[in-house]
Amino acid sequence: MIEVQNVTRYFGRVMAVNDVSFEVAKGEILGFLGPNAAGKTTTMRVLTTYLPATKGTAKVAGFDVHDQSMEVRKRIGYLPENPPLYQEMRVRDYLDFVAKIKQVEPKNRKKAVDEALGKTGTTNVDNRVIKTLSKGYKQRVGLAQALVHNPDVLILDEPTVGLDPKQIIEVRELIKSLAGDHTIILSTHILPEVSMTCERVVIIDKGKVVAEDSPDNLTKKLSGSMRFKVVVDAPRDQVEEKLRSLPGIKKVIPANAPGEKKLSTLLVEGQGKEEIRPVLVKSIIENGWNLYELTPEGMSLEDVFLHLTTKEEEPVQ
Amino acid sequence: MRKFLAIYNREVKSYFSSPIAYIIIGLFLLITGVFYYLIVTSFVQYCMRADMQAQYYRMAPPKLNVNVMAIRNLFQNMSLFMSFFLPMITMRLYSDEKKTGTIELLMTSPITNLQSILGKFSAAVTLFLAMLAFTSVYMILLFIYGNPELGPVLTGYLGLFLLGSSYIAFGVFFSTLTDNQIIAAASTFVFILFFWAIGWVSAMVSPGLGHVLSSFSLIEHFEDFAKGVLDTKHIVYYLSFITMGLFLSFVSIESSRWRGR
Numbered sequence: 001m002i003e004v005q006n007v008t009r010y011f012g013r014v015m016a017v018n019d020v021s022f023e024v025a026k027g028e029i030l031g032f033l034g035p036n037a038a039g040k041t042t043t044m045r046v047l048t049t050y051l052p053a054t055k056g057t058a059k060v061a062g063f064d065v066h067d068q069s070m071e072v073r074k075r076i077g078y079l080p081e082n083p084p085l086y087q088e089m090r091v092r093d094y095l096d097f098v099a100k101i102k103q104v105e106p107k108n109r110k111k112a113v114d115e116a117l118g119k120t121g122t123t124n125v126d127n128r129v130i131k132t133l134s135k136g137y138k139q140r141v142g143l144a145q146a147l148v149h150n151p152d153v154l155i156l157d158e159p160t161v162g163l164d165p166k167q168i169i170e171v172r173e174l175i176k177s178l179a180g181d182h183t184i185i186l187s188t189h190i191l192p193e194v195s196m197t198c199e200r201v202v203i204i205d206k207g208k209v210v211a212e213d214s215p216d217n218l219t220k221k222l223s224g225s226m227r228f229k230v231v232v233d234a235p236r237d238q239v240e241e242k243l244r245s246l247p248g249i250k251k252v253i254p255a256n257a258p259g260e261k262k263l264s265t266l267l268v269e270g271q272g273k274e275e276i277r278p279v280l281v282k283s284i285i286e287n288g289w290n291l292y293e294l295t296p297e298g299m300s301l302e303d304v305f306l307h308l309t310t311k312e313e314e315p316v317q
Numbered sequence: 318m319r320k321f322l323a324i325y326n327r328e329v330k331s332y333f334s335s336p337i338a339y340i341i342i343g344l345f346l347l348i349t350g351v352f353y354y355l356i357v358t359s360f361v362q363y364c365m366r367a368d369m370q371a372q373y374y375r376m377a378p379p380k381l382n383v384n385v386m387a388i389r390n391l392f393q394n395m396s397l398f399m400s401f402f403l404p405m406i407t408m409r410l411y412s413d414e415k416k417t418g419t420i421e422l423l424m425t426s427p428i429t430n431l432q433s434i435l436g437k438f439s440a441a442v443t444l445f446l447a448m449l450a451f452t453s454v455y456m457i458l459l460f461i462y463g464n465p466e467l468g469p470v471l472t473g474y475l476g477l478f479l480l481g482s483s484y485i486a487f488g489v490f491f492s493t494l495t496d497n498q499i500i501a502a503a504s505t506f507v508f509i510l511f512f513w514a515i516g517w518v519s520a521m522v523s524p525g526l527g528h529v530l531s532s533f534s535l536i537e538h539f540e541d542f543a544k545g546v547l548d549t550k551h552i553v554y555y556l557s558f559i560t561m562g563l564f565l566s567f568v569s570i571e572s573s574r575w576r577g578r
C-alpha cells in the first residue's frame with residue numbers, strides 16, 4: 001500500500017531524511033519511532049505530498065506522490081503534528097469543509113461528518129467553536145478531519161500528544177480498530193504506544209532507518225544476551241560488586257524500587273547466550289545471602305530504542 | 318468548481334463571522350464619508366459663490382459640472398484609501414494558514430493551488446465589492462439632489478473595481494510570503510505606494526521616460542476611468558496586473574514546498 005524508496009530530503013544543507021526505504025502492507029499499522037529531529041515528520045510530509053523529496057520516490061496505493069499527487073491526496077487522511085484547525089469555525093462546519101475539499105459526494109457528506117464525529121467521540125462538541133475546545137478535544141477533531149473521507153491510508157503524526165491517559169487509551173483503541181480497513185502509519189516517541197498498537201516498527205534516527213521489525217522480534221533480537229532480575233536480602237553495593245566480579249557477566253544494573261530498604265533488586269545481563277543463572281545462585285549462596293527472586297527479563301522496547309539510537313554498541317541487523 | 322466554492326465560501330464566512338470585516342468596512346465608509354462631505358460642501362459653496370458673482374455681474378449662472386468637480390475627486394480619494402484598507406483584507410489569506418498549520422490540510426487535499434488561490438482572491442474581492450456597494454449611497458444622494466451624468470459614475474466604479482482587484486491580487490501574493498500578517502499587509506502597502514510613486518516620478522523626469530514610467534503606474538490608468546473614459550488599454554493593464562499577482566502567488570506557494578517553509 002505504501003512504498004518508500006530511498007527517500008532523501010535536504011533543507012538547505014541540513015539532511016533531514018537520509019535514504020529511507022520501507023513498505024507498509026494493506027491493513028497494517030506501522031509505528032514510526034524515533035527521537036526528536038529524527039526525520040519522522042519530514043518523511044510523513046513527503047508521503048502526504050506536502051513536501052517533495054530531494055531524491056528517491058514514494059508510492060501510496062500505487063500512485064507516485066510526486067507525479068500523481070492528486071490521486072495520492074484523495075486516498076490519504078493526514079493528521080499533522082499540529083492539528084490543522086480553523087480556530088474560528090465550529091467543529092461541524094469545519095469537518096463539512098474538509099469533506100468538501102476531500103471530494104466527499106454532497107449527498108454523503110452529512111453522514112461522513114457524523115461518522116467522523118462519532119468515531120472520535122466529538123459528537124457532543126459538534127457545535128462548539130474550535131478555539132474554545134480543550135487541547136485533547138482539538139486533537140480529536142484533528143483526527144476526525146483525517147478520517148472524514150474514509151481514506152485508504154491514514155498518516156498520523158504523534159496522534160496522542162496532549163491527550164489525558166484515558167483519552168490516550170481510547171485513541172489507541174480507535175486506531176487499532178481502524179486497521180484492516182485502513183493502512184496506518186503513526187509516528188511517536190512514546191514506546192509503549194508502539195508495542196500496544198503497531199504490528200511493525202520502523203525506528204529512525206538522524207534521518208536513517210536503524211531497525212525495522214515487529215516490536216516483539218525487535219526486543220528478542222536485541223536480548224540475544226539474557227537478562228535476569230535478582231532480588232537478594234543484602235546491601236546493594238556489596239551484591240553489585242560481587243556479581244560484577246563473576247565470570248560471564250556483562251552488566252549489573254541496580255534497580256531498587258523506591259522505598260525498598262531490606263531487599264536489593266538488580267538486573268544482571270550475561271555475555272552472549274551462555275546460561276548465567278547457576279553462577280549467580282552459587283555465588284549468592286556462598287556469600288550467605290538469601291535469594292528471594294530470580295526471573296528472566298526481556299529487554300523492553302525502551303532499551304531497544306536507546307540501544308539503537310544512542311549507538312553505545314554495534315547496531316543490530 | 319465545487320472545491321473552489323468550498324474555499325471561497327469558507328473565506329467569505331470567516332470574513333463576516335469576525336469583527337474585522339465590519340471594522341474595515343466601517344472605517345472605510347467613515348473616512349470616505351468625511352471626504353464626501355468635505356468635497357460636496359465645498360462644491361456647493363463654490364456653486365453658490367459662482368451664482369452670486371453671476372448675479373452681481375448680471376450674467377447667466379455658470380453651469381458647473383458635479384461630475385468633474387466632485388465625483389471625480391471622490392473617486393480619486395477612494396482609490397487612495399483603498400490602498401490602505403485592502404491590504405488589511407488580504408493579509409491573513411495565506412499567512413494565517415501558514416502560522417496555524419492549516420496550510421498542511423489545504424496542500425494535502427485534492428485541490429490545486431490554483432483553486433485555492435482563486436477561491437481566496439474571489440472572497441477578498443467579494444468583501445471589497447461590499448465596501449464599494451455601501452459607497453454607492455453617496456452617489457445616490459448626489460443623484461437625488463443634483464443631476465450628475467451616470468456614465469462617469471459607472472466607469473469610475475469599474476475603475477475602482479479593477480484597481481482594487483489589482484491591490485488584492487498582490488495582497489494575496491504578499492501573504493504567501495510570510496506567516497506574519499502585519500508584514501504581509503505592510504509589504505502590500507509599500508508595493509502599492511511604489512506603483513503610485515512611479516506616477517509622481519514620471520511627472521518629474523524627461524517626457525520620454527516619463528511616458529514609459531506612467532504607463533506602469535497603477536493610478537495613471539485610473540484617471541481615465543474617473544473622467545468617464547472607457548479605454549481597453551487600461552482594462553488590459555489592470556487585468557494583466559491581477560494575473561501577474563495571482564501567478565506570483567502560485568509560484569511562491571510552489572516554491573515554498575521545495576524550500577520547506
Ligand SMILES: Nc1ncnc2c1ncn2[C@@H]1O[C@H](COP(=O)(O)OP(=O)(O)OP(=O)(O)O)[C@@H](O)[C@H]1O
Nearest residue numbers: 011016034035036037038039040041042043577578
Ligand atoms: N522546514 C524546515 N526547514 C528547515 N529544516 C527543517 C524543516 N523541517 C524540518 N527540518 C529539520 O529536519 C530535521 C528533521 O525534522 P523532523 O521534523 O522531520 O523531525 P521529527 O522526527 O518529526 O522530530 P519530532 O519528534 O521533534 O517531531 C530536523 O533537524 C529539523 O530541524
Ligand SMILES: [Mg+2]
Nearest residue numbers: 040041042081
Ligand atoms: Mg515531528
